[in-house]
Amino acid sequence: DIQMTQSPSSLSASVGDRVTITCRASQGIRNDLGWYQQKPGKAPKRLIYAASRLQSGVPSRFSGSGSGTEFTLTISSLQPEDFATYYCLQHNSYPSLTFGGGTKVEIK
Amino acid sequence: EVQLLESGGGLVQPGGSLRLSCAASGFTFSSHEMNWVRQAPGKGLEWVSYINTNGKSIYYADSVKGRFTVSRDNGKNSLYLQMNSLTVEDTAVYYCARDSGWCPDFWGQGTLVTVSS
Numbered sequence: 619d620i621q622m623t624q625s626p627s628s629l630s631a632s633v634g635d636r637v638t639i640t641c642r643a644s645q646g647i648r649n650d651l652g653w654y655q656q657k658p659g660k661a662p663k664r665l666i667y668a669a670s671r672l673q674s675g676v677p678s679r680f681s682g683s684g685s686g687t688e689f690t691l692t693i694s695s696l697q698p699e700d701f702a703t704y705y706c707l708q709h710n711s712y713p714s715l716t717f718g719g720g721t722k723v724e725i726k
Numbered sequence: 727e728v729q730l731l732e733s734g735g736g737l738v739q740p741g742g743s744l745r746l747s748c749a750a751s752g753f754t755f756s757s758h759e760m761n762w763v764r765q766a767p768g769k770g771l772e773w774v775s776y777i778n779t780n781g782k783s784i785y786y787a788d789s790v791k792g793r794f795t796v797s798r799d800n801g802k803n804s805l806y807l808q809m810n811s812l813t814v815e816d817t818a819v820y821y822c823a824r825d826s827g828w829c830p831d832f833w834g835q836g837t838l839v840t841v842s843s
Contacts, residue, residue, distance in 0.1 A: 652829030654771075661833040662771065668828055677782055705771055709829045712784045713776035715761065720770045 620644055622712050626717030630726040637693040639704055646686045648708035653682055653691045654705045656720075662705065666691065678710045693723075701725055728752040728832045730822050735837030742812050742841070748805040748822030748834055756800035759825035762807050764818035773808065774820070789815075790840075812841045 621644040631637050641651065649669035654662040664673045666682035669689055679694040692698055704717040734746040749762070762774040775796040776785045784796055795808040805822050819838050823830035 629831040650828075656771075661835050662827065663833075664831050667826070667831070673826075673831070707771075708827050713759070713778075713783075714787070715763075715773035715776075715829070717773070723786075 619680045619714075620647060620708055620716050622706055622708055622716050622718040624706055624721055626721060627639045627719060628642075628722040628724065630724050632726045633695050633696055633698055635726075637696050637700075637723060639691045641684075641689045641691075641718045643687045643689075643710075644706055647708045649685050650708055650710035650712070651684070651689050652685035652703075652709070653680075654707060655700075655702045656705065657702045665704075696723070728824070729763075729833060730824065730834030732820060732822055732834045732837035735820065735839045737813055737840045738843050739815055739841065740841055743808070743810045744812065744839060746807040746809065746820055746837055746839070748807075750803045750805065750822075753824070755803040760798065760805045761823045761825060761830055762796060762805075763821045763823050763830075764813045764816075764839075765821070765836075766815075769818075772818075775823075777805070809839070812839075815843050817841045 622640045647714050652671045653666040665680050665718045668680045681692045683690050703720050703722045705720050708716050729751045731749045740746050759778050777796045781798050792813045797806045819836040821833050821836045823833045
């Protein structure tokens with residue numbers, strides 16, 4: 619089974635900060651990775667697919683990079699509405715999916 | 727507008743059963759594979775099950791295999807999850823999520839299943 623290790627598990631940041639979240643796969647997954655944002659009591663929202671493709675309607679301050687085993691989600695300038703929990707998801711072992719453990723982004 | 731609306735959650739005793747439904751609208755349901763994903767209270771996301779467009783290819787997470795059954799009715803634009811032999815570890819919000827050819831793109835708002843005596 620492919621394991622996804624996401625770090626950090628939480629972070630504190632200020633509005634305007636650049637934020638980076640990392641996911642590492644236990645084996646190569648090409649670019650079969652997505653990133654999701656989840657706010658309390660809400661469903662996850664897809665931000666990035668295919669490791670670096672921005673979902674339609676998602677602000678361009680979000681970007682994804684990486685391939686193989688290491689992936690990054692970057693928020694270039696954190697906005698108040700970005701405080702949420704972020705998850706990576708690998709689908710290389712499709713149809714079985716594996717999520718990272720999540721990163722909670724909190725206000726400093 | 728794509729919409730997925732789950733229903734059927736509630737309180738059930740350990741060992742009991744529950745059937746979840748997911749009503750789809752705003753897209754051609756029969757053209758999309760579908761997934762169930764769950765989230766225990768305060769925890770992360772866990773994939774539960776997958777079903778292809780005609781319902782003949784089905785996969786489950788090891789944690790639910792043999793207890794849960796996924797199905798779909800393309801004529802009713804609906805996805806189902808029959809859950810049997812429920813345990814407290816099955817307590818979670820259950821989401822249906824549309825497959826996109828990449829990772830799932832649209833998710834329903836979820837339905838809460840609580841297994842407790």
